[in-house]
Structures are given as C-alpha cells and as structure tokens.
Amino acid sequence: MDFLSELRSRLRTALTSFTDSPASYVEMLKPSQDGKFGDFQANCAMPLAKQNKQAPRDVASALIEKLDVADLCDPPEIAGPGFINLRLKTVRLANETARLMLDERLGVAEVESARTYIVDFSSPNVAKPMHVGHLRSTVIGNALCRILRFLGHRVLSDNHVGDWGTQFGMIIYGYKNFRNEAAYQKEPVAELARLYRLVNQLSDYHEFVANLPKQREKLPISEAALVAARQAAAANPSDKNAPRLVKKSEQELSDLKGAIAAAEKKCQSIEEDPALKALADAHPKIGELARRETAKLHLGDIENKQLWDAFVPKCMLALESMYKRFGITFDMALGESWYNPMLAGIVEELKSKNFAVISEGATCVFVEGNDAPFIVQKADGAFTYATTDLATIRYRVDTLHADACLYVVDSRQSEHFQLLFATAKKIGYDNTEFRHVSFGTVLGEDRRPYKTRSGDTIGLESLLDEAIQNARKIVDENSSHLSETERANVSVLVGMGAIIYVDLHHNRDSDYVFSWEKMLATSGDTATYIQYAYARVCGILRKGDVDVKGLRSAGHAILLDTPAERTLALQLNRFSNALGDVAVDYRPNLLTQYLFETANCFASFYNECPVLNAEPAALRTSRLLLCDATARVLKQGLDLLGIGVADQM
Ligand code: ARG
Numbered sequence: 001m002d003f004l005s006e007l008r009s010r011l012r013t014a015l016t017s018f019t020d021s022p023a024s025y026v027e028m029l030k031p032s033q034d035g036k037f038g039d040f041q042a043n044c045a046m047p048l049a050k051q052n053k054q055a056p057r058d059v060a061s062a063l064i065e066k067l068d069v070a071d072l073c074d075p076p077e078i079a080g081p082g083f084i085n086l087r088l089k090t091v092r093l094a095n096e097t098a099r100l101m102l103d104e105r106l107g108v109a110e111v112e113s114a115r116t117y118i119v120d121f122s123s124p125n126v127a128k129p130m131h132v133g134h135l136r137s138t139v140i141g142n143a144l145c146r147i148l149r150f151l152g153h154r155v156l157s158d159n160h161v162g163d164w165g166t167q168f169g170m171i172i173y174g175y176k177n178f179r180n181e182a183a184y185q186k187e188p189v190a191e192l193a194r195l196y197r198l199v200n201q202l203s204d205y206h207e208f209v210a211n212l213p214k215q216r217e218k219l220p221i222s223e224a225a226l227v228a229a230r231q232a233a234a235a236n237p238s239d240k241n242a243p244r245l246v247k248k249s250e251q252e253l254s255d256l257k258g259a260i261a262a263a264e265k266k267c268q269s270i271e272e273d274p275a276l277k278a279l280a281d282a283h284p285k286i287g288e289l290a291r292r293e294t295a296k297l298h299l300g301d302i303e304n305k306q307l308w309d310a311f312v313p314k315c316m317l318a319l320e321s322m323y324k325r326f327g328i329t330f331d332m333a334l335g336e337s338w339y340n341p342m343l344a345g346i347v348e349e350l351k352s353k354n355f356a357v358i359s360e361g362a363t364c365v366f367v368e369g370n371d372a373p374f375i376v377q378k379a380d381g382a383f384t385y386a387t388t389d390l391a392t393i394r395y396r397v398d399t400l401h402a403d404a405c406l407y408v409v410d411s412r413q414s415e416h417f418q419l420l421f422a423t424a425k426k427i428g429y430d431n432t433e434f435r436h437v438s439f440g441t442v443l444g445e446d447r448r449p450y451k452t453r454s455g456d457t458i459g460l461e462s463l464l465d466e467a468i469q470n471a472r473k474i475v476d477e478n479s480s481h482l483s484e485t486e487r488a489n490v491s492v493l494v495g496m497g498a499i500i501y502v503d504l505h506h507n508r509d510s511d512y513v514f515s516w517e518k519m520l521a522t523s524g525d526t527a528t529y530i531q532y533a534y535a536r537v538c539g540i541l542r543k544g545d546v547d548v549k550g551l552r553s554a555g556h557a558i559l560l561d562t563p564a565e566r567t568l569a570l571q572l573n574r575f576s577n578a579l580g581d582v583a584v585d586y587r588p589n590l591l592t593q594y595l596f597e598t599a600n601c602f603a604s605f606y607n608e609c610p611v612l613n614a615e616p617a618a619l620r621t622s623r624l625l626l627c628d629a630t631a632r633v634l635k636q637g638l639d640l641l642g643i644g645v646a647d648q649m
Contacts, residue, residue: 056082110152125162169294471495501527
C-alpha cells in the first residue's frame, strides 16, 4: 500500500479546520529520515502555528485530535518543537506487505485518469554517427516510457529522427564527388559517415581560412580592451563594476585565442596532409555547394531525392541494430522529413493570423519576454527546425490527441523549446502539457565533453562494446563459479546495465563525468550492485529449494519483529510511491534512488536476520517471502529502467 499517499490524504482532511489551502502543508508529511522518529513525520504544525499566531505544540496536538489514522498507526507522538511522528501499526504493515506479495503489480495501482503521452526521444540526426549525447536521450526517454506505461498511461514513443537536415547536402555532395564505391557497397553507413566527416572537414577548412585573418585582426583590439579595463579598475578601486568588466574582457580574449588556436589546428591538420590539401584546393566552394544540394533536395530534385531514398533506410537499419541492444522499439519514427509537406501551410497560417511577421526577410514569431525571434522561414525560403517542430505539435495534438508531449533533448536546446512551447500556446495549443525533459552533458575526466583519445566523439556501438568488455572483468572476478557462456551473458547485462544506470541515476539536469570504474563498482549506487543483490536473493531461494509460487499464494503471515525486517517491509511498500514521484517531473533518478535504498535495506536485513536457518518455521517462511518480494521489486524496478537481471551471477 502507498502509505505516504494514504496518510497525506488523511492529513488533508484533518487540515480543513486549520487552513483553506492545505496543499503545501500536506507535502510536509514525509518518510522519516530516522526510525527513531517513527515511519513518517509531519512538520506542518510549525508553519501553521506561525500563521495563526499559536504555540506549535498546541497546533500539533489539535491537529492530532482531527487526524484519523487509528486504523493505520499507533497513537501519533509530538516531538521537539511540534513534529508529529507517525508509526505504522506493525500488524497493518505486515498485512499490507502480505497483500503486496500476492499482487502481480507489487502494490502499484494504475492511475485513475490515464493520459496520452507522446515521448519524443533519441531522435538522432541520421547519417551522422550517433554519439554519447544521444545515449542520454535514448536511455532517459526509454525509462520514462516504460514507467508511464506501467502506471497505466497511454504512451506513444516517437523517434523524431533528423532525416531532412543540412547533413544530407553534405553527404550528397560527398557521395557525388568522393565516394568509394566498394566501401559503400560493403558498409554503406560507415562510408556515408566518412563522407559526412570529410565534407564537413573541408568546408570548415575553407571557412576557417576565410575567417582567420579577421579573427587575428581582432586580437590586438581585444588585448587593448583588456589593458584598458585593467587600467580603469586600478584607477578606480571603489568602482564595484570594474572587476566584472576585467573578468569579461579576460574571458573574451581567452575565447578568441581559443577559437583561433582551434581553427589553426584544424587548418594545420589539412595542410599537413597533401591528399586532403589537394581535395580542399579542388573544392574551394564546398560549403556553399553542399548547402545547395540540401536546397535541391528540399525542392524535390529527382536525383537528390533518389539518393536520399537510398541512404535513409540504410541509416535507419544501422540505428535499429543499436536500439536492439537496448531492447528498445519505437511506436513511431516519422522523422522530420515526414512533416515536410505541412511546413508551407504552417507558415501561411501563422502569417494570416498575424502570429508571424517578416523581419529582415525572415518569417518570425516573436514571443513576449524573449528577444530572440522564432524563425519559421528563412530569408532564402528554407523552412527550419522550428517549422518542423510546430507541424509535429499539430500532428501530435490534433491527430494523436496528446495530453502531454515530452521532449527528451539536450539542455542546450532549451531556448528552442521555450520559444516552441510559447508559440504553440499562442496559436491555441494551451490544453496540452509540453515539457522539455532536458539533460546535461556527458563529460570526460578532463570535464570537457566526452571524446576518444584521438579527439573524435565516441561512437555508441564501440562504447557499448567497451562496457561489455569491462563488465566481463568484473564478472570473471566475482562470478568465477559460472560457466563461460553464462559469464558472457551476464557481462552483457552488467555492461548494458552500467551504461544505462549511470546515466539515469544522475539528476538529469546535471552534467556528469564518465568513469568506467565508478559505474561498474559492485558496491555503491550502480546497476551492478543491484543486479548482484537480486542474484543474491535468488541464490538464497535456490539454496533453500523454495517453491516461491506456492509460498506466495499460501497466505502465510508476515512477521516484522526486528527493525531490519520492518524497514525492509516499509521500503517494499514504497515502490508505488517512488514510481509516482518519477512521473511528477519526469525524473528517473527517483527510481534508481529507490532501488539503491531497497538493495541497501535488503543488505541490512540479510546481515541481521538469518533466513534459511531461522526458527520457528513461520519466521523462516516470512523471511523467505520478504526475500522473494525484494527480488521482485528489484527486478521490476530495473526492468522499468530498461535494465535486465540474471538469477545467477
Ligand atoms: N535531431 C535533434 C538533434 O539531434 C533532436 C530532435 C529532438 N526532437 C524535436 N522534436 N526537436 O539535435
């Protein structure tokens, strides 16, 4: 049973005689940090007392008078300045735990009013190699879909692949000019990725060469600005603003120097390679020409459309094999191109209803409070990422009847989504929840975006292979009793689990530093630890030769006489609450946290309470049932995150 929700609802009723707006006070009822203070603690008497100018302990006792929890709790106690401590009746906790054990869904009820969610996640730009940034979207989005679905919502997962962007111009240009036919026949996607990188590199080169003189000219100006700022600061020590201006000038100078150094390095890498240099010289207008190929594609050029038709399915196939490793299937993968026929209509409508105006030749929506325009058609006539996303909203709301649209996308796109959602509201989509479920960057040990040693972004496939290889070492060390095949299978679960879990257990808004060692640790907040905990429970049940199914249905009593048993039972009953918490603000880390705590509760329980040797028989049975329920909760919880388990590790 979800005791927290039940107690909160009882508290809400009690609060009606104290306040007209109980919501924030109700939230103050929380699980206790320390068993000494009962199982739950309500801290609302203090602020209520302040508001009504009364003594907090008096308010607490008046509140207790009204609080009808006699069926659930021992008599409430008041502690300190006016904390209300609630301790569940042990019999009640035991009975509810026994009920949870009989329930397929482990006490997690389906929501009363199901919503239709569209979850837009993964959504890589095809034909560019997918990288570790897309990993976060893939993993977080998948977990959210699974959890929302389990809670009873209708969920449509949509891989909104970027299959219509400027990368196609580059690939088409590369294909026409630099293709290695044999390589393309053998491994088309790898060859397309090579072509993309090559064209990108060559066009960057020309851009850098053209821009470097201008940047170098700025250098003395920027240096002089810094000198001036420093002088001003020295001359006027009381000016509070001066140090800030010095800092700003320092930053600008260092950014400029950094940009010049990076551009020089890139130019050098071309100039030192005679073959590349020859290619660059032979294609001086490559950037412009690649953009023209994109424009031709968008205007329906037959040759380019045929190439696009040939490339996309190959790229999608490669993506599929990656998703398969994660066990992910999408309900839809319409992609940006699918919305192409609707874009002109969207812009026309925005214009005719005066939502959009022409500014410097471009068609833009201006949103109150934002200086940046939301450009829906560029001066050259091209539609944008923004236009596609508006068309996508129209389809998702009008046709798919979405109640909520989640976009699991890098936080660097937050301005885009802010403008998108504001525009959607403006044009009348104001009954739908739009959420940018944003996330931070994966960093290397140097705290810069995670790269390989050679400086390339890391391909996802090789990352997964490496995870499994590293997992193999852990499994060999810890599971030497398993056969070769078993260890190989377990390594896949451990490696994939580590990658998924490490991503989910961080607050999604934060950047995090990628570390193999930490993510595969067998103790600590890792999938490996929880997977081993699960296998340990299975081991106990196996060793005792226990018929768990029979035991579950026999209606045995659950005995919670020791604190460790009680704590574990309470924790198992919180499963439903943890899942509900995830759905509030789309934060899977609240589930990883719950599972980690559950594994910890189990470890304490197992330390303190003999199971197979427990006597009398009723106690042994009760403890076996607690073990079994723990295993089921851990397995179900990990499964909702997209992580598998093995009975033997
Ligand atoms: N393709 C984009 C990228 O890789 C992400 C798309 C996210 N979804 C959306 N509806 N904008 O950056």
